[in-house]
Amino acid sequence: MEPTKxxxxxRNHPGANNHGSQISIIDIExxxxxxxxxxxxxxxxxxxxxxxxxxxxxxTDLEYMNxxxxxxxxxxxxxxNRQKQHLSxxxxxxxxxxxxxxxxLDEAISIYSDESEAIAALGS
Amino acid sequence: MTEQSNTATADDSLPTKVSGTKDPxxxxxxxxxxxxxxREVPEGATNLNVDGRQPASPLQGxxxxxxxxxxxxxxxxxxxxxxxxxxxxxxxxxxxxPENTFYPSMAGIKPGEVLLIQAxxxxxxxxxxxxxxxxxxxVLYADDTTMTVMTPEGHPEAGWNxxxxxxxxxxxxxxxxxxxxxxxxxxxVFNRFLGAxxxxxxxxxxxxxxxxDHFGVQGQxxxxxxxxDPKVQWKHARNIWQNAAIRTMVYLVGSPFRWxxxxxxRKPES
Numbered sequence: 001m002e003p004t005k006x007x008x009x010x011r012n013h014p015g016a017n018n019h020g021s022q023i024s025i026i027d028i029e030x031x032x033x034x035x036x037x038x039x040x041x042x043x044x045x046x047x048x049x050x051x052x053x054x055x056x057x058x059x060t061d062l063e064y065m066n067x068x069x070x071x072x073x074x075x076x077x078x079x080x081n082r083q084k085q086h087l088s089x090x091x092x093x094x095x096x097x098x099x100x101x102x103x104x105l106d107e108a109i110s111i112y113s114d115e116s117e118a119i120a121a122l123g124s
Numbered sequence: 125m126t127e128q129s130n131t132a133t134a135d136d137s138l139p140t141k142v143s144g145t146k147d148p149x150x151x152x153x154x155x156x157x158x159x160x161x162x163r164e165v166p167e168g169a170t171n172l173n174v175d176g177r178q179p180a181s182p183l184q185g186x187x188x189x190x191x192x193x194x195x196x197x198x199x200x201x202x203x204x205x206x207x208x209x210x211x212x213x214x215x216x217x218x219x220x221x222p223e224n225t226f227y228p229s230m231a232g233i234k235p236g237e238v239l240l241i242q243a244x245x246x247x248x249x250x251x252x253x254x255x256x257x258x259x260x261x262x263v264l265y266a267d268d269t270t271m272t273v274m275t276p277e278g279h280p281e282a283g284w285n286x287x288x289x290x291x292x293x294x295x296x297x298x299x300x301x302x303x304x305x306x307x308x309x310x311x312x313v314f315n316r317f318l319g320a321x322x323x324x325x326x327x328x329x330x331x332x333x334x335x336x337d338h339f340g341v342q343g344q345x346x347x348x349x350x351x352x353d354p355k356v357q358w359k360h361a362r363n364i365w366q367n368a369a370i371r372t373m374v375y376l377v378g379s380p381f382r383w384x385x386x387x388x389x390r391k392p393e394s
């Protein structure tokens with residue numbers, strides 16, 4: 001067995017969205033599998049405690065995600081919606097963009113190609 | 125700008141299956157599709173309520189979203205998680221309860237393949253299971269130790285079931301985990317008030333007990349339920365039009381008429 005490495009960094013974007021709310025970006029590096037739950041939820045808690053209403057997941061440095069990882073994103077999305085926040089992602093490779101379409105997450109999560117496009121779309 | 129970091133290192137088995145020149149870890153996923161295509165119908169199966177349907181995630185269902193995790197420890201087995209998983213997938217039907225028949229395609233349980241299902245459900249709690257439901261699932265993801273199926277629209281549940289084997293503290297653990305919502309208001313009523321949820325729980329418990337029995341282990345199945353989303357999604361109430369149970373009943377009621385029509389269309393032998 002090989003070790004799986006995952007790190008997440010939470011950044012607060014200096015701008016705000018169309019409604020004047022804070023934008024937080026979670027930079028993901030490594031693999032998202034079932035072992036990622038605590039790290040992902042901790043990062044989300046940090047973003048929320050900073051007052052963010054817009055949560056952006058940066059998948060640029062994602063190496064691998066399995067079906068358990070997709071399940072984690074669904075549970076995160078439900079938490080985000082219950083807090084009346086909004087979840088978006090950017091930096092997905094073609095493969096994982098297709099996985100978002102196959103699993104129909106793209107119907108509930110906005111997908112942008114990169115950070116600048118996401119920030120522009122959110123109105124900052 | 126604030127910046128904080130969390131880092132974790134954990135053991136996680138990696139998929140090793142290779143399909144052509146594709147990255148083996150990407151090959152564990154089904155190819156992108158918009159609608160499920162049933163390429164072959166195994167003998168005894170009915171291709172109903174699956175072909176042409178879109179796969180449905182928990183986000184497209186109607187009812188409350190639950191995550192249910194069933195686990196059994198397979199103590200004393202001298203096999204790897206991948207070896208146990210291979211045996212599990214090779215005997216997938218054998219480990220099901222009698223009222224649940226899975227029909228894997230000839231290709232077996234591989235990403236993108238469809239498993240047709242003939243199930244029988246009780247009309248009310250306490251009554252025997254005799255109402256037929258024809259449905260199926262698509263293999264969304266399969267590697268050496270994990271397999272996830274995704275339901276089509278109209279299936280009783282919208283979402284995913286993941287089957288996996290891992291090693292914890294030197295002991296193998298087999299797990300079934302579902303992340304689903306009832307697909308429509310009828311299924312939601314059956315789930316909440318008429319025992320459908322308990323029946324589903326019994327199915328996965330039966331599967332894990334059967335798996336443990338196969339290895340000669342006295343398996344004690346544990347179950348953990350988490351209500352991920354207590355809200356129903358009224359925007360998906362119209363899923364009722366694709367309800368596989370209703371459509372199966374309509375199909376069966378119409379069977380004699382289809383048989384008579386086929387007889388009438390036959391050309392007389394000269």
